[in-house]
Amino acid sequence: MVRPLPKLEPDDDAAARPSFASTYNPFHVAVSILRRCAIYLFPPPTSLRIASCLVPLLVCLSLIPLILFFSLFSGWYIWKNIPVAWQVPIYLQYGDSPLPYAELSLPPLSTAQPYDISLQMVLPASEANLALGNFMAILSLSTPSNKTLVTVSRPAIALPPKRATLSFSAVPRLIDLDIPLLSSYVPGTSRMNARIDIGRRDGWKSLGNGEGRELSVWNAALRGAVRRHGIRGLVSRFPLTFALVASAAFFSLSVIVLAACILPAIQWPVSMDQTPNVSEPKEDRHVRVRKRSRRNVAGESRVTNTAFKSEDIPVDIPSAHASGSFPLKRRRSRMSDVLLDSEN
DSSP: OOOOOOOOOHHHHHHHSOOHHHHSOHHHHHHHHHHHHHHHHSOHHHHHHHHHHHHHHHHHHHHHHHHHHHHHHHHHHHHHHSOOOEEEEOOOBOSSSSSOEEEEEOOOOOTTOOEEEEEEEEEEOOHHHHHHOEEEEEEEEEOTTOOEEEEEEEEEEOOOOOOOTTOOSOOOSEEEEEEEEEEEEOOSSSOOEEEEEEEOTTTTTTSTTSOOOOOOOSEEEEEEEEOOOHHHHHHHHSHHHHHHHHHHHHHHHHHHHHHHHHHHHHHHHHHHHHHHHHHHHHHHHHHHHHHHHHHHHHHHHHHHHHHHHOOOOOOOOOOHHHHOSSOOOOOOOHHHHHHHHHHO
């Protein structure tokens, strides 16, 4: 009689079959390659120990420098892109236009960050500048493709400097003049060009004899201050601190992801090698259990048969002389009673 082979249980079959994610995971592939190299170079017991100890160490040592590099790069990138204040020097051109003007390129700006743009000038405290009175500061912002974004003009005047009350020094010969041009201006583009015009378009012809006049400027600069509000303002106030925090956060998350990817990859080759060896003893175990159960049933039947076939243990009955004056009566067995009943 041919005995059918025991079938594998669904759990054993699923455990013996690798999943799609574990088969095509690069970490699993790298770990399996390193483990096969260790098995090829060393005997099986030693190779298993080396693979279980050195594979995690090699993978971590090879990936930690890369994680450090990307962490530092993320901190540097955030520090570079944090909006900060800027200042561009202005070099006015005289004689090429009715008004002194200057054209300049602004540094890269944050497209969503509001800025306060102002014109800072240092004027000589001369009688000619003080006699000019009011003049105009005109700012035009445009894109590199010469598309005008905004044009603004603000009036200004040079006032005579004042000497401190308790100071015995001479009167300052320079005047610091700050002209606000734009408030909370959002550029919308990172690259912009600017044009500055200073003076009056009529050339101050209404002053004196009507001759043309120009403002004398010692130094000038266009300044943009960051309008701090919300999270952007907090980041722009502490740029170095937030860059370090970003690097630390990126490093921590990368290490967590690395551990989550490598730990299953390290356990996967061991389970794959052990699953075929584990399934075979289960089959043998089922067969052995069946054989033992059959042997136990046969043994129990034999024990029951021998129990029915066994006779009572013979007992020596003492004689009447040995037992005393009272003779002992022998008890009849059941077989003798059955024979007497049959004779009657």
